[in-house]
Amino acid sequence: MSTEPTAAAHATVTWTRDGAEHTALWHSANGAKAPRTVVAVDDALTADDAYRLAAQGTAMLWTGDYHNARQLLSALARRLPDGTRKHKHRGETVAEAFYRYRQSRSQRARVLGLLLVPLEAGPAVALRRAPDIAGAWLAAAGPVTGPAVVPLQDVLGAIGAWEWRRNGLFVEALDAVIYPHYGTFAPIRSEYLDLVAQAGLPSRELAFDIGTGTGVLAAILARRGVARVIATDSEPRAIACAAENLELLGLAGRVEPLLADMFPAGRAPLIVCNPPWLPGTPHTLLDNAVYDPKSRMLKAFLNGLADHLEPGGEGWLVISDLAELLGLRSRDELLDWIEAAGLVIRDRLDTPAKHPRSMDRNDPFFDARSRETTSLWKLGAARTQAF
Incomplete structure (x- = not known):
């Protein structure tokens, strides 16, 4: 019996960079749908601009340094409500407060999922200073045979799960x-x-x-x-x-x-x-x-x-x-x-x-x-x- 999951390539995504149109397979370890609008961004993108793009539902394909992408994701997270506000709205039941909390967490995950990174066969993250994710991504989502795009959150989740599995x-x-x-x-x-x-x-x-x-x-x-x-x-x-x-x-x-x-x-x-x-x-x-x-x-x-x-x-x-x-x-x-x-x-x-x-x-x-x-x-x- 194979212990590895099958790759989840659901669709393709398209973006423009340097005046040329690019297309790649969409992969998501969690089965998320491919974003409709994707723009290429790099290390010059500020967290405030990234937040504005995400608020509009625009996905950002990172083409700069991997560690800068992680820092941007953290900066985006700080700008989003995390649903941990302790007080309830007036007249709100505990169940209603919990439902609102879950909705807030779900929206937060959707927004953070709009920061994307490119993958290439290996699988590997096609960015400067990217770590080796081959084992982690194979265990989470299966092989990547060509150019692909994935949420950075999925990559980080796969790496974290791989550590649990190894340790x-x-x-x-x-x-x-x-x-x-x-x-x-x-x-x-x-x-x-x-x-x-x-x-x-x-x-x-x-x-x-x-x-x-x-x-x-x-x-x-x-x-x-x-x-x-x-x-x-x-x-x-x-x-x-x-x-x-x-x-x-x-x-x-x-x-x-x-x-x-x-x-x-x-x-x-x-x-x-x-x-x-x-x-x-x-x-x-x-x-x-x-x-x-x-x-x-x-x-x-x-x-x-x-x-x-x-x-x-x-x-x-x-x-x-x-x-x-x-x-x-x-x-x-x-x-x-x-x-x-x-x-x-x-x-x-x-x-x-x-x-x-x-x-x-x-x-x-x-x-x-x-x-x-x-x-x-x-x-x-x-x-x-x-x-």
Whole structure:
């Protein structure tokens, strides 16, 4: 199985430089659409002029020094609201304030995404003093076979993700290092990992891990003695990431990564799912691990669980109450969904938030984050399923 994604060339972009028209393929690691208007710029462009161009929706293709491009991007970022204003508008609910915050962050990302850089086969950034990005870009977006144009933000994101992948992340619940791939959420929060590592197992025969990501929960179950784990995900890059981590952990013979939308075929005595915790529309690859449009994955897990559990089996829903504290979903809604799916609650294990944002008083939603609780809901079928 290839561990690298396919290149995402969506269209072409055209600009004029020195009186000549140029065209190149458009690449975006995040799948962004090609800009309609592109102008060539260089080191003479000021941050104020760049801001005015971006405000008009004009993309800027940088032709100067790479490090100056990074400095300009930082200068642009300082001129844009970051959505961290702590006070709400008059009469605004917490949910409305959070929606406004997300809109502000999305607009900020769109504007910063208008500063572009050229790529050439290699792949390499075709600018003075550019770093070697070959490994990082191949892992993020695949090969570049000719002239291309990409957002500088994507290049920086690919470089950062490549560092995570090379250095790895120590997971205390595994007492081992795992290696997140680009676009696969790094399990930096220990609360939900500890819950899965400590909850009493209903069986050590077979488990399904739904939405495996890096494979970390599947690995924890295997390390706890579950003889066989089937780990599913709908994203090929997640399956590749999980397969690599499980191989490095020596668990490839016990955990099977499977490209699938939700459940594999058959039934299991234990089914675990850690869906995105917040209802909302994802804007980036990493957002897919945080935001669940209209709670689709959460509802799909609940609605399909009874049909995939063995008699007496347990489904572990690992989720926080942050959506409830932000007013995006109520506890009654969650309970109603559980009941409507033909499920009963057998137990619930709770743990308070320990992550840095729960202690950051400068966070605009500190009040909610500081009260956040992560829970492992043990669910069972309300009635025995007929075979």
